[in-house]
Amino acid sequence: MNLIPINYNLTFEPDLEKFRFKGKEILTFELKPHSAKTSRGEVKQIVLDAVDLKIVNCQLLMAKKNIVNSFKLVAKEEKLIISLSRGVKQGSYELRIEFEGILNDKLAGFYRSKYIVDGKEKYLATTQFEATDARRAFPCIDDPSYKATFDVTVVIDRRLTAISNTLPIESKKNNEKTVLKPSLTSGVKDAVSTMQNKKKIIKFDRTPLMSTYLLYLGVGEFEFLEEKYKKTLIRIATTPGKSVYGKFALGCAKKSLDFFEKYFDYLYPLKKLDLIAIPDFATGAMENWGAITFRENALLFYSGKSSKATMQRIAEVVAHEIAHQWFGNLVTMNWWDDLWLNESFATYMGNKVVDHYWPEWKVWDQFVTDTVFGGMALDSLKSSHPIKVKVKNTAELEELFDEIAYEKGGSILRMLDLYLGEVVFREGLRNYIKYFIYRNAEAKDLWNCLEKVSDKPVVEIMQKFIKQVGFPKISVREKNNVLFFQQRRFLFEGKDEKSVWKIPLVLRNGKDIMRQIYLPEKKLTLRFNPKEKLATINHNYSGFYVSDYSSVLLKSMAQSSRFYSDSDKIGLIHDLFALILAGEKNLEELFYLINTFFSQENSSIVLHYIIAKLTGIYLLLRDERSKKFATQFSKRVLDRIVGYEPKASENILETFLRVAALSSLTLFNDNEVAFFVNKKFISYLEDEKSLHSDLRSIVYSSAIWFDDRNYKVLKKSYEESIIQEEKAKLLTAMGFSKNRDRIKETLEYIMSPKVPFAFLPYAVSSASRNPYAKEDSLDWLIKSWPRLIKSSGGLANMLLRKILKSIVPVCGVGYEKEIEKFLRENKISGLERTIDQTLEELRINSRFAHRYKINIPSMSQV
Ligand SMILES: [Zn+2]
Structure with missing residues (x-):
């Protein structure tokens, strides 16, 4: 017999002081035979996915009698096993479960997130269920192909607000039911009623048929900025005082909805779409249906402080997540082995939206340098994996959210779009969405739809690129x-x-x-x-x-x-x-090409790429030639092409190019750049607002690089700032000191409670690009490993992955044996593949370094 969930009626009562929650669930399900032959079977056991919960009670009523005999959680298998006192046949049933859980710090399941308002520490509770963490919040069939509807109710403090996938519909008071219409201006607040004590109940509208990983619940002091797009209410939700910074993202959301409704020829099916800024968030964003969650610096734009790079990132991330509302949410992959299709599609389409509205950003050229090359870098390794892999367990699953899933997959879809032509590609997609709506599909269903409309060998092209590694x-x-x-x-x-x-x-x-x-x-x-x-x-x-x-x-x-x-x-x-x-x-050929073919190059993105490439080579070889060429190009860029000062009318690519040139010349201790940075920093100290938003990251980093005294000032700014984007820039700068004591101080500091776990990679990645921090970064990795492992598991592994990938391949050159021995002896479950990959990258870099320079001294020994 197969258990098919039909509806989850869920009531949560989170406690933001004790960081616990209580839950009640009524699961309506059907028992169906696997096949016609087995229809006479009976079931005496029900198995659901559940982990880290305490099950208080469990009932299945038949003829008013509870037939649950016993229930137990098997932690290792993440299962709740319910034994029945008698066999049940095919039919529909209601299972009632009461449970309790903890609002954890794992950034997964139902978790708490800390933030500061007016100097006071506060918390909100939020969920992150993809891939398999819905089971941390309630017992369920936690499998994307088991779609059901959800009725969510919360019981919360009166001063708090709750957000779920749908709008609130109903309030209960003294057994009366009143249907309330949520108004545009007041959002959620009207649609609730008060209860005895200080609690209120909010009941949300039934969701469409959907997978468990897309369910959302957030509880806290949310503040909203809202606007209507046709019949859809779009809201930016933030912690107090920040909603005003959601204006740009709100505009992006409207643009994306408009784009995708036309592109898919299918209207967005929910009445509202929330974009929620969460202070502690493991990834960039998560596409929960109608309630998308974001890391704050991927959603909020602070005019005067936020850079153009952030603006582009917000546009891209918002479009990516909104693409998922159709591709992923409306039509969902059958199983996680097609997760890549979900992600690569959203990655590709996100760029399509940005290109449509901001053609001057030339995102397709940026897509080549970031996405295509990013995917290739990993896929050039022996330890890469095919896009489509068999997923056996959940630990393996998290490791698959990598450059192969997003970057390579996105690049392959672009290849296909360009090969078939935009109109044909879109036609195939429309057919796919319409055919599989509210259901699940496999990648090959999409290839079939595309082959049908194009008469081109889509299936055979895709099979090879997807099932074959490399x-x-x-x-x-x-x-x-x-x-x-x-x-x-x-x-x-x-x-x-x-x-x-x-x-x-x-x-x-x-x-x-x-x-x-x-x-x-x-x-x-x-x-x-x-x-x-x-x-x-x-x-x-x-x-x-x-x-x-x-x-x-x-x-x-x-x-x-x-x-x-x-x-x-x-x-x-x-x-x-x-x-x-x-x-x-041979490297000679590259220098020759750059020096002849590109000596008079004027394109911003090409120059940016050349400077980055030369600087990257220098970091591995510390050689005079890449330094000389990088300096020449950067000087020409600043003196003759973009200038030192940002101009109001300049293109985003010119802005990026200036930062690349300033950053390269900082590394080479250029006097003019030192002078420029010093001048900017002095004005900044007098008036914080005077520093241009597009110079902030580079001036912070260079100020610390050129003058040790600036470290203290910027560390203080880090502690005082409540803007995540600023914090990220300041923390990045703190990894970029020439003083080893400062480097040690930073690396120690990031392990303190002052730095959220999700922020660690900022300092680590700048330290790993800092020649003075090579040894200390390695020491830190080894010393902090036990503590890092403690925070590992689930999405946190993505952060560990970033840390390993920044430090090992670059800082490990010269210490290959030691680092390999260490990583092999200190394995960590769910990161086996990452460790193989970083060690392979290290071998390749070492081979390159030894080929062109035998002995690489550390900067501190020069
Ligand atoms: Zn995505």
Whole structure:
């Protein structure tokens, strides 16, 4: 027999002083036979998912008699096992459970989050259920394919507000029922009534049919900013005093709803959409249906303080989460092995929305440098994994929220969109949404929908890119007007001759002619007109592969350089460097390319990429040449292209470029930058508001780098600021001191209660890019490991993953044996793959460092 949940009637009573909650559940379910043959079966045991709860009572009534014999929680398996005194047959039933739990600090399940108002410490309670933490808040079938409806009620203090997926409908007082209409201006407040004591009851409208991981409940002193989009009420919810900073995000939400309603040709199905800023949050945001939660600095924009980078991030994250309201919430993956599709789709569509409304940000070029290359970096490792993996248990699951799920998956979808054409791609998606609405689907259902509308081999292309680990390198040679293509898996380390992909390629010729070809085999030859000079075999970096051109071809391609798009140029540098790291090309070739092809480059994003690449090489090699080139490029950028001072009318990419140049020159102790930063910092000390929002991050970091006395001042600002974005910038700066005592102080400080766990990676990632902090970062990792492990598990593992990935591959160079021994001996469940990956990255960096420079001294020894 199969237990199918139909409805969860849930009442929660959270206590924000003792940090506990009580719960009552009425689960209406049906028992259905697995197949017609077994229909005569009886059930004497009911098993639900539950963990970290105390089950107080459990009842299943039949003919007014409770037939529950006993119930017990099996902690290890996260199950609640209910034994019945008699067998029950096919039919529908009601199970009543009373339970208690703790508002935990794990950032998962039903948890508490701390914040400060007027110097006072306060708490709110909030939920985070994806992937499998709904079972921490109530017993359920915690599986995305078991969709049900939910009726949520909360019993809370009168001074508090509650938010769930739907709006409140009803209040109860002396057994009377009054249906209340929530008004636009007063939101939740009218729709409640008071009870005896200081409590009130809020009952929320029934949710649509949905998966458990999308349920939401938040309780606290929320404050709202609201507006209507057609019939949907959109609200920004924050802790007191912050809702006014949600204005930009509110606009983004309206834009995204409008975009997706048209794109999917299906209206947003709920009456309201909340965007809730949570002070303590493990990831960027979570797409709970109608009640999206965010980390504060991914939602709130403080005009005068927030940077353009934050503005872009908010637009992107809001669009990403709203894309999920259809793709993920309305149509849901069958099982977590298709989680990647959920995430990569939202990642891709988030960028589509941003590009639609802010074309001047050129997000597709940024998508190439961040998303495509981000996915490739991980996927070039032997220890990478296929996009689609078998998920056996929940510990394995959290580790899959990685660059393969988001970045590689998103890049593959972009490749497909560009290959099929926007109109056809959208048509296929619309069919998919309509067909599977309120149900579950698998990735292959989507490929089928796309193949049907396109008549192109979508299924075979996707099967290879999804089920096979890694991605291809395509080598191209030319002889007598014939191009020879050959593919092989690209790896930094080792070889794989077997894998073959089915690849759509977009060629561009010198005369600005594009040609689509399809490479389904290992090799392909293509005749071409010698007058149409080849410019690239991966136009706009639309395909997920590295291109390896023969030197003859590369030289002739240089003549077509005026036809190159920015992404083409970035791609050329990226692929060459990837081949250098793999030991297939020489660093000389990169320096030559940068020094000739790009010496007069004016594009902001290309220059930004070059400066970042050269600085990255310097951090590994500490060599004079990358330092010289990085300095030359950065100086030209500041003196002749963007200037030191931000201009009101400038493009976001110019803003990013300035920060990159200032940051690179800070590392090289440039006097002019030191002077500029000092001047800015002195004005900042006189008037905090004088510092331009787009210079804040770089001025904080450089001020500490150039002058040790500034450390104390900025540490104090960190403690006083209530803006998460500022706190993140200040903490990042505190990892960027040349004084080792300061570095130690910072690394100790981040383990104190003054720094929330979710903020650790900010300081750690800047310390790992600080040549003076190499040894201390490693020491810190080893020393703090036992405490870090204590906070591990669930989503917290994502933070540990970030920490390991920043420190080990860069700071570990020169200490390979020690760090490997340590990580192998101190394994941590759910991070096995991450440890393999970071150690492999370290080996690759070490090999590169030793190839070009045998001995890497630490900065403190120079
Ligand atoms: Zn997502």
